[in-house]
Amino acid sequence: MDLGLNEQQELLKNSAREFLENECPESHVRDMEEDEKGYSPVLWQKMAEQGWHGLLVPEQYGGAGFDFIDQMVLVEELGRALVPGPYMSSVFGGAVPILEAGSDAQKQEFLPKIAAGEVIFSLALTEPSARFDEAGIQAKATVSGQDVTISGTKLFVSDAHVADYLVVAARSGKGVTLAIVPTKQAGVKTTVLQTIARDKQCEVVLENAKGQLLGTDGGGWAALGPVIQKYTVAECAYLVGLAQMDFEIAVDYAKERVQFGRPIGSFQAIQHKCADMVTDVDGSRFIMYKAAWSIASGQPANDTSIAVNMAKAWCSEATRRVVAHGQQIHGGIGFTKDYKIQLFYRRQKRAELAFGDADFHRELVAQQLGL
Amino acid sequence: MDWSDSPEQAKFRQEVRTFIQQKLPESYRPKAGEATGEDEGFTGGWQADRKSTDPKRVATAQQWATALAEQGWIAPAWPKEYGGAGLSTIEQFIYNQEMAEAAAPSVGGMGVSMLGPTLIVHGSPEQKQEHLSRILSGEVAWAQGYSEPGAGSDLASLQTRAVRDGDEYVINGQKIWTSGAHFADWLFALVRTDPEAPKHRGISFMIMDIKTPGITVRPLINMGWEHGFNETFFEDVRVPAKNLIGEENRGWYVGMTLLDFERSGIAGAVSYRRGMAEMKEFLKGNGKSYRRQDFNTTRLELADRAIETEVLFNFAFRIVTIQSRGLVPNYEASVNKTFGSELHQRLSRTQSKAWGLYANVWDRSSKYAPMQAAHIHDYVGSVPHSIFSGSNEIQRNVIATRGLGLPRG
Numbered sequence: 134m135d136l137g138l139n140e141q142q143e144l145l146k147n148s149a150r151e152f153l154e155n156e157c158p159e160s161h162v163r164d165m166e167e168d169e170k171g172y173s174p175v176l177w178q179k180m181a182e183q184g185w186h187g188l189l190v191p192e193q194y195g196g197a198g199f200d201f202i203d204q205m206v207l208v209e210e211l212g213r214a215l216v217p218g219p220y221m222s223s224v225f226g227g228a229v230p231i232l233e234a235g236s237d238a239q240k241q242e243f244l245p246k247i248a249a250g251e252v253i254f255s256l257a258l259t260e261p262s263a264r265f266d267e268a269g270i271q272a273k274a275t276v277s278g279q280d281v282t283i284s285g286t287k288l289f290v291s292d293a294h295v296a297d298y299l300v301v302a303a304r305s306g307k308g309v310t311l312a313i314v315p316t317k318q319a320g321v322k323t324t325v326l327q328t329i330a331r332d333k334q335c336e337v338v339l340e341n342a343k344g345q346l347l348g349t350d351g352g353g354w355a356a357l358g359p360v361i362q363k364y365t366v367a368e369c370a371y372l373v374g375l376a377q378m379d380f381e382i383a384v385d386y387a388k389e390r391v392q393f394g395r396p397i398g399s400f401q402a403i404q405h406k407c408a409d410m411v412t413d414v415d416g417s418r419f420i421m422y423k424a425a426w427s428i429a430s431g432q433p434a435n436d437t438s439i440a441v442n443m444a445k446a447w448c449s450e451a452t453r454r455v456v457a458h459g460q461q462i463h464g465g466i467g468f469t470k471d472y473k474i475q476l477f478y479r480r481q482k483r484a485e486l487a488f489g490d491a492d493f494h495r496e497l498v499a500q501q502l503g504l
Numbered sequence: 505m506d507w508s509d510s511p512e513q514a515k516f517r518q519e520v521r522t523f524i525q526q527k528l529p530e531s532y533r534p535k536a537g538e539a540t541g542e543d544e545g546f547t548g549g550w551q552a553d554r555k556s557t558d559p560k561r562v563a564t565a566q567q568w569a570t571a572l573a574e575q576g577w578i579a580p581a582w583p584k585e586y587g588g589a590g591l592s593t594i595e596q597f598i599y600n601q602e603m604a605e606a607a608a609p610s611v612g613g614m615g616v617s618m619l620g621p622t623l624i625v626h627g628s629p630e631q632k633q634e635h636l637s638r639i640l641s642g643e644v645a646w647a648q649g650y651s652e653p654g655a656g657s658d659l660a661s662l663q664t665r666a667v668r669d670g671d672e673y674v675i676n677g678q679k680i681w682t683s684g685a686h687f688a689d690w691l692f693a694l695v696r697t698d699p700e701a702p703k704h705r706g707i708s709f710m711i712m713d714i715k716t717p718g719i720t721v722r723p724l725i726n727m728g729w730e731h732g733f734n735e736t737f738f739e740d741v742r743v744p745a746k747n748l749i750g751e752e753n754r755g756w757y758v759g760m761t762l763l764d765f766e767r768s769g770i771a772g773a774v775s776y777r778r779g780m781a782e783m784k785e786f787l788k789g790n791g792k793s794y795r796r797q798d799f800n801t802t803r804l805e806l807a808d809r810a811i812e813t814e815v816l817f818n819f820a821f822r823i824v825t826i827q828s829r830g831l832v833p834n835y836e837a838s839v840n841k842t843f844g845s846e847l848h849q850r851l852s853r854t855q856s857k858a859w860g861l862y863a864n865v866w867d868r869s870s871k872y873a874p875m876q877a878a879h880i881h882d883y884v885g886s887v888p889h890s891i892f893s894g895s896n897e898i899q900r901n902v903i904a905t906r907g908l909g910l911p912r913g
Contacts, residue, residue, distance in 0.1 A: 136822050408904050411908060420811075504787075
């Protein structure tokens with residue numbers, strides 16, 4: 134029993150923080166909000182050189198072979214720095230599904246390139262129904278040997294406009310089936326949506342798009358189970374880092390901002406908000422790591438499942454409370470575009486919604502508790 | 505990061521479980537289909553049983569105390585040289601967790617948790633000799649006299665006066681919220697010995713037999729119509745000067761002494777999780793006839809409470825992680841107290857809500873009382889949890905100033 138980081142994790146955390154403070158300052162985050170691609174290929178390559186894209190990828194496929202808890206330590210730092218770009222898409226929407234369902238040939242082909250930052254992947258899961266369950270997958274897949282042809286509309290696909298490949302979930306006669314679909318083909322049309330977080334979520338229209346089978350025909354939903362779990366916990370980790378930073382900014386502001394001749398942080402009305410913020414941030418961190426530990430250490434499937442749902446239910450709500458307090462503590466200045474706190478407020482919503490908000494996961498918790 | 509036991513921890517956990525399995529008296533074991541609630545402390549449990557008029561209850565309390573004493577587990581945290589078990593913080597944590605899982609009543613009360621540790625650090629050899637063994641045998645129960653009508657959150661403003669007169673101190677004043685004083689044999693109290701000094705520096709720590717002439721313990725009935733705490737009056741109470749603990753006027757600091765006790769508050773988290781499990785079982789059977797028609801909102805609220813209970817578990821694990829690494833928790837203990845007490849209140853509200861109008865029923869024996877009215881009792885019983893042991897407002901001040909470095913108001 135120990136809820137602290139080990140030495141390697143401390144090292145990873147500290148080096149990531151230092152790297153991102155230099156390479157991903159607030160100005161970069163702002164620039165990328167208005168950038169067409171939404172990320173900097175230069176920073177992307179530097180991150181790859183740090184070994185981050187392949188952190189989870191086994192060494193035989195060109196990765197670092199770290200475990201899932203280590204990976205969450207890094208994602209927490211990405212959330213803290215609000216790193217723009219397709220990192221989550223490529224790692225959790227590309228490397229992870231290939232690791233879960235790919236043939237050895239597919240692992241050989243794609244994982245080293247993902248780890249090196251040479252290709253970008255994204256997961257095309259949700260559709261206009263905006264559902265996260267199996268019934269939400271309605272795009273049509275036709276499977277012939279290893280070849281898959283897909284038609285349908287995928288919606289809220291992160292970074293599809295810069296992705297080289299999409300892992301697409303579609304429905305064949307045998308059920309949900311996954312395919313690796315190159316984006317540079319006539320049958321794939323991508324439109325970027327303008328979103329609250331100014332990230333790059335896309336509508337992807339597939340018209341007889343050609344791809345290769347990932348896993349088995351009809352085996353897609355089973356293969357997606359662990360992928361969605363890991364992606365969900367990663368979104369929690371991103372939220373933890375984001376909320377931690379929002380909270381730190383707010384506390385610093387409360388120490389500096391003077392009204393009635395004293396720092397507003399000396400007023401209990403502000404102090405108690407800050408106390409509630411640290412409780413929510415810490416609570417989020419541990420419930421996220423509990424789920425990550427459950428995955429990493431291979432706890433029984435039922436335990437892992439409810440741990441993931443509990444983590445996303447809690448983190449979604451608790452971090453929302455944190456960023457709301459962050460805004461309130463800042464007063465009017467926080468509502469301006471120029472001040473940094475709003476960057477966190479807007480991005481919290483994206484991650485809160487990703488893979489289901491608290492209402493979605495709470496219902497699943499209730500079901501698993503037998504309520 | 506690891507939520508599981510190491511092999512040594514698993515072995516110790518098994519040892520505690522086996523002990524409970526073999527030694528916990530039958531009447532202290534949870535009955536199937538009944539709500540166990542929390543360790544009732546000052547209104548029931550071991551403290552009340554040992555002073556009960558029912559000889560069976562007295563015998564049960566003695567049997568449990570003897571079993572624990574034989575194992576050396578009355579005071580798990582005390583050093584071995586003082587008769588404690590000298591358990592590491594993680595072992596104490598496992599011990600407390602398993603005792604709470606079994607809903608086993610704790611033995612020794614404030615003698616074990618507060619007075620003993622204070623004596624170990626500040627007591628003279630004679631004081632240790634006289635009192636520690638009688639705590640360990642379960643022979644003497646202690647009550648705490650700190651709060652006064654005018655000294656609550658601002659405890660250091662206390663006014664109960666002790667004046668030196670030869671070999672004695674003469675005490676006059678009043679204490680309040682003296683929990684369990686009606687079951688206690690001895691009292692430890694903070695009294696003012698120097699009214700001219702700054703408020704923290706004129707206080708002394710005194711112990712006294714509660715039967716000393718001039719001490720009157722008067723029941724204060726709480727809003728649940730239970731007798732848990734009291735008002736305690738002092739009228740020319742003459743206490744031997746040798747009952748001063750530590751130096752005169754240093755009592756505030758003597759009272760703040762902490763031993764290396766685990767401070768996770770794990771028992772609360774365990775009891776909330778167990779209460780949820782008991783409710784789920786009940787809902788599968790008889791509970792259906794009490795359950796409100798429009799249950800779905802409550803159902804989702806229950807899921808939230810289950811999630812929050814996990815958060816509380818993690819906060820407890822964090823404290824024991826900090827302590828196991830030889831560090832002292834800072835604001836983290838205040839987070840546990842605040843979050844735990846407020847969860848307790850939310851949980852009892854949500855649980856009682858499930859029963860709709862049946863949540864009115866207070867009589868535990870009524871056929872209209874779901875789960876012996878446990879949840880509505882808890883709804884009332886949890887009210888003081890955000891007030892005692894440092895109100896949640898004070899705790900949040902501590903988190904903000906000591907933890908986050910915000911300037912004091």
